Amino acid sequence: xxxxxxxxxxxxxxxxxxxxxxxxxxxxxxxxxxxxxxxxxxxxxxxxxxxxxxxxxxxxxxxxxxxxxxxxxxxxxxxxxxxxxxxxxxxxxxxxxxxxxxxxxxxxxxxxxxxxxxxxxxxxxxxxxxxxxxxxxxxxxxxxxxxxxxxxxxxxxxxxxxxxxxxxxxxxxxxxxxxxxxxxxxxxxxxxxxxxxxxxxxxxxxxxxxxxxxxxxxxxxxxxxxxxxxxxxxxxxxxxxxxxxxxxxxxxxxxxxxxxxxxxxxxxxxxxxxxxxxxxxxxxxxxxxxxxxxxxxxxxxxxxxxxxxxxxxxxxxxxxxxxxxxxxxxxxxxxxxxxxxxxxxxxxxxxxxxxxxxxxxxxxxxxxxxxxxxxxxxxxxxxxxxxxxxxxxxxxxxxxxxxxxxxxxxxxxxxxxxxxxxxxxxxxxxxxxxxxxxxxxxxxxxxxxx
Numbered sequence: 001x002x003x004x005x006x007x008x009x010x011x012x013x014x015x016x017x018x019x020x021x022x023x024x025x026x027x028x029x030x031x032x033x034x035x036x037x038x039x040x041x042x043x044x045x046x047x048x049x050x051x052x053x054x055x056x057x058x059x060x061x062x063x064x065x066x067x068x069x070x071x072x073x074x075x076x077x078x079x080x081x082x083x084x085x086x087x088x089x090x091x092x093x094x095x096x097x098x099x100x101x102x103x104x105x106x107x108x109x110x111x112x113x114x115x116x117x118x119x120x121x122x123x124x125x126x127x128x129x130x131x132x133x134x135x136x137x138x139x140x141x142x143x144x145x146x147x148x149x150x151x152x153x154x155x156x157x158x159x160x161x162x163x164x165x166x167x168x169x170x171x172x173x174x175x176x177x178x179x180x181x182x183x184x185x186x187x188x189x190x191x192x193x194x195x196x197x198x199x200x201x202x203x204x205x206x207x208x209x210x211x212x213x214x215x216x217x218x219x220x221x222x223x224x225x226x227x228x229x230x231x232x233x234x235x236x237x238x239x240x241x242x243x244x245x246x247x248x249x250x251x252x253x254x255x256x257x258x259x260x261x262x263x264x265x266x267x268x269x270x271x272x273x274x275x276x277x278x279x280x281x282x283x284x285x286x287x288x289x290x291x292x293x294x295x296x297x298x299x300x301x302x303x304x305x306x307x308x309x310x311x312x313x314x315x316x317x318x319x320x321x322x323x324x325x326x327x328x329x330x331x332x333x334x335x336x337x338x339x340x341x342x343x344x345x346x347x348x349x350x351x352x353x354x355x356x357x358x359x360x361x362x363x364x365x366x367x368x369x370x371x372x373x374x375x376x377x378x379x380x381x382x383x384x385x386x387x388x389x390x391x392x393x394x395x396x397x398x399x400x401x402x403x404x405x406x407x408x409x410x411x412x413x414x415x416x417x418x419x420x421x422x423x424x425x426x427x428x429x430x431x432x433x434x435x436x437x438x439x440x441x442x443x444x445x446x447x448x449x450x
Contacts, residue, residue, distance in 0.1 A: 003447050011447045015406040019051040025068040026056045048417050050406035060087035062427030074432050076422035077414045081257050084282035085337045086425035092285030095332035105323035112327040119334045123264040126293035131322045135256040135280025136164030138292040141316045142276045146217030146250040149301050154215045158200040160389025162226030163254050171195045199388040200224050203239045210247040217250040222266035225257040228380045228392040229371035250275040260376035262343050284329035342426040346375035349424045349433050353377045356437030364448050378421040407443035
């Protein structure tokens with residue numbers, strides 16, 4: 001049953017009015033913030049939240065948060081994976097408080113660094129690690145290392161990928177040619193000069209792109225996530241690994257979102273064999289931290305080709321990277337929060353979430369589908385799962401997106417902006433998931449039944 005555009009427009013208008021009336025304090029703070037913050041927000045993409053202005057948050061704990069107007073919400077956004085642990089997990093709060101009294105940043109290692117390195121190696125199967133503050137930096141540094149080791153200029157990414165604000169990755173395909181992606185502000189170098197782009201799951205295109213022997217590294221999520229959840233087809237990862245090895249190209253897997261698949265991400269769950277791996281967002285319980293790991297071979301090649309005397313000028317690292325506070329939070333998160341037991345609880349709840357959404361889709365005969373990736377679930381406005389980023393992007397409906405987000409928000413549920421993704425954290429309950437099922441049905445009925 002298709003959604004009537006006129007009915008959708010009227011329903012969206014009602015939700016906007018309801019949101020505005022219910023959040024006077026957030027609206028007041030937003031107007032005040034415009035005097036000193038660009039767009040009225042501390043991070044520019046916050047303007048994209050449904051409702052005309054963002055909620056201002058007072059406090060958060062576990063799977064819920066409360067805004068400044070006193071409304072309590074089930075948080076299925078969870079900082080777009082940054083708070084996948086749930087908000088303020090007790091082990092991280094205690095570790096951060098303890099380390100804060102001992103010092104925040106030193107430019108010297110602590111024992112926590114050793115414990116973190118050992119645990120990352122155990123989970124992901126890569127023996128050597130370095131830490132950063134963001135996954136963007138981890139990806140950027142991995143790219144630099146790939147160029148350094150291979151002496152090649154190009155990077156290959158998949159169309160509609162997302163790897164943070166890495167310059168080389170804001171490129172797309174138009175008419176079969178690499179072009180700057182819309183919204184890429186002030187790129188220092190045209191991505192045409194730095195980047196090759198192919199569609200996910202397209203093995204022949206990948207083979208052709210690598211044949212020129214000028215690609216230093218392939219940077220890829222093992223499952224695409226920021227354009228819906230696009231799973232690899234059977235044999236794709238085996239082909240990706242074989243083709244990169246044959247071409248002398250390093251394979252970099254970005255597990256920042258796909259850590260939802262399990263304690264070792266998709267790499268650990270499916271025994272993938274990257275040369276480098278990047279991970280960020282939830283690994284410190286919401287405290288800024290990230291890391292990148294590498295094989296013993298890659299680490300040896302770096303050690304043999306880099307000078308200790310020039311270690312501070314290589315473009316790898318930062319003054320606050322590896323700070324004591326972040327490492328304390330990482331250790332607590334990896335040892336006590338993002339555990340096997342946590343995933344054993346959250347992954348079945350994500351399946352319950354998907355089943356609830358699928359029931360409504362079937363009831364109203366909607367051409368939508370739901371995809372799962374561990375404790376991550378997402379519905380998309382197309383009947384069949386997409387096999388690449390272009391297919392997913394073609395089905396985006398901004399007005400329908402906005403309505404579904406705002407209808408959920410007005411009923412006490414926050415979904416992830418930009419797409420219809422829900423994360424389940426260890427503190428989420430069956431009652432929380434069932435509440436979303438109820439709200440999802442009410443929201444769909446509001447535009448299908450009128």
